[in-house]
Amino acid sequence: MIIGEVIGSVTLSRCHPSIQGGSWRVVVPLDLPALQGSDSGRGEPFVVFDEIGSGNGSLIAVSEGAEAAAPFQPNPKPLDAYCTALLDVVDIKDGTDFS
Template sequence: MRIAEVIGRVTLSRVHPSLSGARFPIVVPMPLVALRDGAPDRGEELVAYDKLGVGRGDLIGLSEGGEAANPFGKTLTPVDAYCACLIDSISF
């Protein structure tokens, strides 16, 4: 799991039935130097699956790969990344 910042949102006109009811935020992974020191370094933008209701500027826990493809038990969902949690605060 990585920490990422929400920077925007994707709006779909049609969606796969297994994805209905979700949002698709655009997020950028945050390296330690960006979290700790506010450095402008960021990862590459990606679109995540979200059912938590994240908004622009929120920090999230981002799961990718195999964990993202099957976080819902036996229901397979065609996603590469999803918002696992909202982060209230970080302390070092």
């Protein structure tokens, strides 16, 4: 699981019937320097399926690969990245809160 920031959305003209009703978000993965406010530590953007209502600027937890489809068993969806949580606060070991 990774932490990412939503920076945009994707609009589809057609999609697989099993994923209708969700949204597609463009997300940048964040590592520790980015979570601490640095401009470095931001990875390449990728697209994530979202059913829980993230928006631009949201910090989210993302499951990738087979784990992205796991919550939908026994009817898996054709996903490679899924928004699993909206994060209000990220607490780093030193006790600093980032939101």
